[in-house]
Amino acid sequence: MSYLVLDGLSKTFRQVEVLRDIRLNVEEGEFICLLGPSGSGKSTILRLIGGFEWPDGGSIELAGRHIHDLPPNRRDIGFVFQDYALFPHMTVEENVRFGLAYRKMDKAEMRERVLSVLGLVGLTGMEKRYPRQLSGGQQQRVAIARAIALRPTLLLLDEPLSNLDAKLRRQIRLEMRQLQRELGITTVMVTHDQEEAMTMSDRIAILQNGMIQQFDTPLRLYREPVNLFVAGFIGDPPINLQPCRVEIADGGAELPVWGKRFRLDARDGAPIGNGRELVLGIRPENLRVTDADEASGSVIAAKVEAVEHLGGSALVHARTTDGSRLCAVAPPQDVPQAGQRIGLAVQTDAALLFDGNTTNRLPELVLQEGRPQVPASSTGGMP
């Protein structure tokens, strides 16, 4: 049995179904992110676990006990709010000590706990300050200290970094993850920032329209997304997606796309189907910029439209001979210029294929190099 089990949670607000059949198993000590666009229901899940909303159906089990019918003050769960929700009329110390009053503890023990927790988050010496006298980052640390001072069975974080500037966010991200590992505290965090989710989580649940699309490790979400939504949501710059149609020719399946005919194989003899609609996805880093006249089965002819220099690399936006746009990542020493004709070498084994109708990924289909052709640039066929 997992440490935290959400089983078939559903929630409807004013006839709008916000969550549908949410199932999630979290192991002890894990750091989990709920990631999704706004309105996907991720915050509602957190509020259901915290006890601030009641589910219409389903159950929540934490450390072996059912908690979904307990009031929030009896769930033993720490909650860090997006706006921190520090008590404005109390000092840092009083804020952190707030919950200890409901535990059997004497004064000295409380004080010791408060000081040690403030030490953990790097706020030693700030005990007598009021929240309004602290910076955003310091307030955030107080909120975390207040939540972990009780040593809760579960820590819930609701977009805890969204009110901080980018640099501080990066730093606190690392600190938080380190602290979480040291304390071994099982944590569920809500965020809409995929970078945050990717760098902090053991596993990420991707949500859309009140349903969990995929619950997996960051790397598997990136490499093996279950559907188009996950593929498009994870990855920055986003994956290149191209609708296309299968053509059966000379006994083999081909995929005419980007002015090129790629071969299509199916594992274990799965049927492909002539005329089947697919979506081909290739991540920008799986497109390599080469010479325009490189004749190979995996090189697409394209013309550079714009280049974004990022310092360590550059994003090359190019248009293929069939008019599609592609984005590729180029190393800084080898960046083409706008207007230049280039070749884009497709790393075919990294390509992802999705069903055009169900949008699910088709792991049984494998993209292969096409037949070598005379490069489009030398025939002058560029529009």
Added chain:
Amino acid sequence: MNAGGKWLSGSVKALYHGAVWLAFLFVTAPGLLMIIVAFNDADYFSFPLKGVSLRWFVEMAENGNYRGSVVSSLRLALYATALSVLLTLPASLWLHRRANRFVETVLLAPLFFPLVIWSLGLLQLYGMFGLSGRFVTLVLAHTVMVTPFILRVVLQSLREMNSRLEEAAYSLGAGKWSTFRRVIFPIILPGVMVGAVFGYLISFTDVTLTMFISSSGNTTFPVRVYSEQRSEGLNMVVLAWSAVITFVIFIISLIGEKFARWSRYF
């Protein structure tokens, strides 16, 4: 005060300032006049002053009748306000949580009713219960009168409070009562104080309701001033009291604005 001043040209600006000062004078003149003439040496109301003296303040201190009325007004306002605050706190918490517009409208409705009409109603009601003409009756009537005002201010400060604070308290293990005592009440306290002061002043200055409800025996200060003014004309001791009261209320409103920014509630 003059946020739009930047784009006003010179003469328009002067005109604008003139108008503002005129309005200011218009509003404050009666109060100022009452304070100034209380220092008059004459036996009757006159302006400009005949001479400056403190004799009416001395007489004010010696005249027990008026002092009795003032004390009775202060007591009445105190009881009514305290009772109203005790009623308002749970009522506003309930209203805040349920967001029941209908109940809220009904509770706040007396704000907009003509005082005379529901004073009559109240008089009849208390008559039915045999409560007429006692100090308790007056306290109850004043409680009813000030409650909508206090409720409005308390409800407003509850709405200004970040509701996440309440949730934070629960998540830290606090129950409902503990959350109210340690988080909600301290945060809305300025609003409660403002409501109480506001209610107190409304009760203290009331004439209409008190006239209807009270028997002649325990008259409050405003009612005594009003009836004497009609029968015997203006008494200079009243002017002295008025000066003192105006001054105290002025100070209270300055303090209220400085510490609780209370004008935002009105």
